[in-house]
Amino acid sequence: MRKLLKWTGIILGGLLLVVLLSSWILSRKFLKESEKTYQVDLAPVAIPTDSASLERGLVLSVSCRTCHDADLAGKVFFDDPTIGVLPSSNLTRAKGSETEGYAAGDYVRALRHGLNKAGHPLMVMPSESYTHLSDQDLGSLVAFLMTLKPVERTFPKRKFTYMAQVMAGAGLFGDLYPYHVIDHDKARNITAPPIGPTxxxxxxxxxxxxxxxxxxxxxxxxxxxxxxxxxxxxxxxxxxxxxxxxxxxxxxxxxxxxxxxxxxxxxxxxxxxxxxxxxxxxxxxxxxxxxxxxxxxxx
Ligand code: HEC
Ligand code: HEC
The missing domain is CATH 1.10.760 (Cytochrome Bc1 Complex; Chain D, domain 2)
Structure with missing residues (x-):
């Protein structure tokens, strides 16, 4: 009987160790990804200055506001006690913000390639869709963003519960880094068909x-x-x-x-x-x- 208990204990303990170790590996896998640095060959995009283009950029920026807040200065857009807190970034180039010192090319890198200025992959930011923006629309959007008055704002940093890190590492939320699914070679010199109900x-x-x-x-x-x-x-x-x-x-x-x-x-x-x-x-x-x-x- 004693022997049986001992062996059951060893097996259960061993299993627990395997579970703990593999969950730790999964969570590290997830966290490490956002520390990686990737380089892309950025193709220049013309940034217009005429008022029609700025107006177009304003219209295109509506889709950003669900996550980046109505004034585009960023906010926590996901907050769930079992999963964690996910803020977007401040897009107004305010002092101390993620986009401080952003040049036009940095916006292009984020929108077309899913990378921040330092080359780290952005999480949840839907660059896999925006990568298809035509040069003209992307240029208009960036031109508009660069006219935004800087708004300084502080919000909590990104934080995930251990369980969420493990689940993300196991791929249960899908690929959270659009950088991985973007066809980077195609993300250049894009034209759109003429606007019309076609x-x-x-x-x-x-x-x-x-x-x-x-x-x-x-x-x-x-x-x-x-x-x-x-x-x-x-x-x-x-x-x-x-x-x-x-x-x-x-x-x-x-x-x-x-x-x-x-x-x-x-x-x-x-x-x-x-x-x-x-x-x-x-x-x-x-x-x-x-x-x-x-x-x-x-x-
Ligand atoms: C579904 C939510 C969502 C939408 C919609 C969205 N973003 Fe984002 N965006 C994010 C998140 C989250 C981050 C921060 C990701 C990170 O730090 O890993 C981000 C980061 C960025 C960054 C990088 C800033 C930095 O941290 O260096 C830029 C630029 C950006 N977004 C521009 C836009 C623009 C422009 C639009 C609209 C065309 C847009 N985003 C729409 C969620 C979103
Ligand atoms: C971020 C995820 C997301 C994206 C991107 C998205 N949808 Fe949806 N869509 C949803 C969800 C979730 C619902 C259900 C919303 C609800 O029940 O409140 C929905 C509902 C709809 C509905 C209503 C359907 C019905 O039967 O009532 C239509 C139409 C629709 N989406 C079309 C589109 C089209 C077209 C696109 C691309 C331009 C799109 N969606 C992009 C998540 C998305």
């Missing part, structure tokens, strides 16, 4: 809007890697959008309310960024989605 232009808005990141490769939806998010719906033609007219589709993005009367949560479904675009641009997205095969309903 499938081609819709494909452009679809790529910069990151629809696939959340709605899935075939837009069929399913559970979100963000544990706080509602289930992501099917937005292919086999889902609700297949029943909407182009005008109704545009209204969904403008108002966040669907024809079925559902109020979308702008924190999880970033409709305001697309809703700030011109009617023709949102309509283009509608036409593009109609060219894609219907997704099977999520189980």
């Amino acid at each position: 499938e081609e232009y819709g494909a452009y808005i679809f790529s910069i809007g990151g629809c696939k990141t959340c709605h899935g490769e075939h837009l069929g939806g399913g559970p979100s890697p963000d544990p706080a998010s509602p289930v992501v719906p099917n937005v292919s033609v086999s889902g609700n959008p297949g029943k909407w007219t182009a005008a109704q589709f545009v209204q969904v993005f403008r108002t966040g309310t669907t024809p079925e009367g559902k109020q979308l949560d702008g924190k999880f479904m970033p409709f305001p960024g697309i809703g700030a675009l011109q009617d023709a641009e949102i309509e283009a997205l509608y036409h593009y989605i109609r060219t894609l095969p219907p997704a099977p309903q999520p189980k």
Whole structure:
């Protein structure tokens, strides 16, 4: 009996050690990644100064405000006691902020390649979508950001619970560093089709809007890697959008309310960024989605 207890103790102790050790390895793997430094070959982007381009940059910056706050000076946009605290960065180049001393090229590195000025990979910042911005749109956006009045703000630093570090290291939240999924060779000299309610232009808005990141490769939806998010719906033609007219589709993005009367949560479904675009641009997205095969309903 004693012998049995002893052996059970040794086996359980051994198992515990293995679990502790592997969880520690996973958490280190996750934390170490943001300390790595990557170099990319930055292609220059022309930064315009005319008022039409600055106005376009302002419109494109609406999509940044969900995470970087209404004035773009940054905020904690994720705070969950079981997971941790995730702040965005201050984009106003204020003293002591992440973007202090940022030049145009530093914004390009962040948006196209998912790296901060020092070359560390940015976490959760959706560069995998913004990497598709045309030179013209990206230039306009950066031009607008560089006109922002510096706003000094302090907010808590990034912090993850041990459990979240282990889960992230095991890949349970998906790849949190867009740098890894970006095709860096393609992130240069990008042109967009002319603005109009066309499938081609819709494909452009679809790529910069990151629809696939959340709605899935075939837009069929399913559970979100963000544990706080509602289930992501099917937005292919086999889902609700297949029943909407182009005008109704545009209204969904403008108002966040669907024809079925559902109020979308702008924190999880970033409709305001697309809703700030011109009617023709949102309509283009509608036409593009109609060219894609219907997704099977999520189980
Ligand atoms: C889903 C939330 C989210 C959205 C939307 C978003 N960002 Fe970010 N962004 C972040 C987070 C989080 C960080 C900080 C990441 C880090 O430090 O690892 C960040 C960092 C950045 C940085 C790097 C600053 C630094 O720390 O050096 C820039 C530049 C930036 N964002 C610009 C933008 C712009 C411009 C937009 C809109 C076109 C935008 N972001 C939209 C979450 C977001
Ligand atoms: C950050 C994740 C995310 C991104 C990016 C995203 N969505 Fe969504 N979307 C959601 C979530 C979550 C919901 C459900 C929101 C709710 O229930 O409040 C949703 C809801 C919708 C709905 C409403 C569907 C219905 O049946 O009510 C449509 C339409 C939609 N998304 C289209 C798009 C398109 C088109 C894009 C790309 C331009 C896009 N979404 C990008 C997460 C996302």
